Amino acid sequence: MKNILAIQSHVVYGHAGNAAAEFPMRRMGANVWPLNTVQFSNHTQYGQWTGTVMPAEHLTDIVQGIAAIDRLKTCDAVLSGYLGSAEQGEKILEIVQQVKAANPNAWYFCDPVMGHPEKGCIVAPGVAEFHCQVSMPASDIVAPNLLELEMLSGRTINDLNEAIEASRSLIAKGPKVVLVKHLSRAGLRSDQFEMLLVTEDEALHIQRPLIDFGVRQPVGVGDLTSGLLLVNLLQGKRYEQALEHITAAVYGVMLKTHSMGEYELQLVAAQDEIATPTHHFRAITIDTI
Numbered sequence: 001m002k003n004i005l006a007i008q009s010h011v012v013y014g015h016a017g018n019a020a021a022e023f024p025m026r027r028m029g030a031n032v033w034p035l036n037t038v039q040f041s042n043h044t045q046y047g048q049w050t051g052t053v054m055p056a057e058h059l060t061d062i063v064q065g066i067a068a069i070d071r072l073k074t075c076d077a078v079l080s081g082y083l084g085s086a087e088q089g090e091k092i093l094e095i096v097q098q099v100k101a102a103n104p105n106a107w108y109f110c111d112p113v114m115g116h117p118e119k120g121c122i123v124a125p126g127v128a129e130f131h132c133q134v135s136m137p138a139s140d141i142v143a144p145n146l147l148e149l150e151m152l153s154g155r156t157i158n159d160l161n162e163a164i165e166a167s168r169s170l171i172a173k174g175p176k177v178v179l180v181k182h183l184s185r186a187g188l189r190s191d192q193f194e195m196l197l198v199t200e201d202e203a204l205h206i207q208r209p210l211i212d213f214g215v216r217q218p219v220g221v222g223d224l225t226s227g228l229l230l231v232n233l234l235q236g237k238r239y240e241q242a243l244e245h246i247t248a249a250v251y252g253v254m255l256k257t258h259s260m261g262e263y264e265l266q267l268v269a270a271q272d273e274i275a276t277p278t279h280h281f282r283a284i285t286i287d288t289i
Ligand SMILES: Nc1ncnc2c1ncn2[C@@H]1O[C@H](COP(=O)(O)OP(=O)(O)O)[C@@H](O)[C@H]1O
Pocket: 116, 144, 145, 146, 181, 182, 184, 193, 208, 209, 210, 211, 212, 213, 217, 218, 219, 220, 221, 222, 223, 251, 254
């Protein structure tokens, strides 16, 4: 059984951050240690919420407690996502170092959630800069969407080749794997949801049909996708198999959510789709560069 220290947001109502990733990762057979960066009533794309950003010291305090009972050495990966403040980022990096000192084989998976002004995803000041300068180079796996990849690489990206080149520019700085979670306008087709998994010598592309949600697209999809990729890789799946699984599993969740007419991801109703997806999509190797 793999153990994942998952440091990201928690929402009481609905699904984003740990509230989107924790149950699916467990459903896949991983142990999750949720450590919440914020506790909000609901995700920020409602435009209003209540709740608290945890003090940055809270994160180190909790991890210190786990170290004190000598369990940190059993941690296989740190996953970070939505941060409540840039100061939390600094503490997360200290935690990653502490975990890696206790278990040199542990991975750091960084989902560099930066916010999306158009969509209303709101993230504290300084967090985007923190990801560009500190967390991305320190990560083993990084999972940006297109906007985040542009910020991390300092490039504008218009097509697949440029997305691969930008991903390789990140790999040159630290991470071994880059998952571009949503290619959007840099993808091949406008009627598909496309992802890209890039390593130093491999680039895999995959697509699933877009489902028409109108203007209210579900939130937490990136957090779900990142969590599932991490579990697949920790369980020893090859990149191709892992990418195919996460594409099909998330598609199953999206279809269920759509058929139920809901805005929030229907993770419980779609749990069997997460474990054994109905649909299958093939990852294709891109031999460009
Ligand atoms: N099959 C699909 N059909 C329609 N929309 C989808 C599908 N899969 C994902 N989405 C939407 O695509 C968007 C991806 O968001 P984006 O900000 O680009 O990346 P992230 O998931 O990291 O936040 C989300 O709004 C999600 O609801």
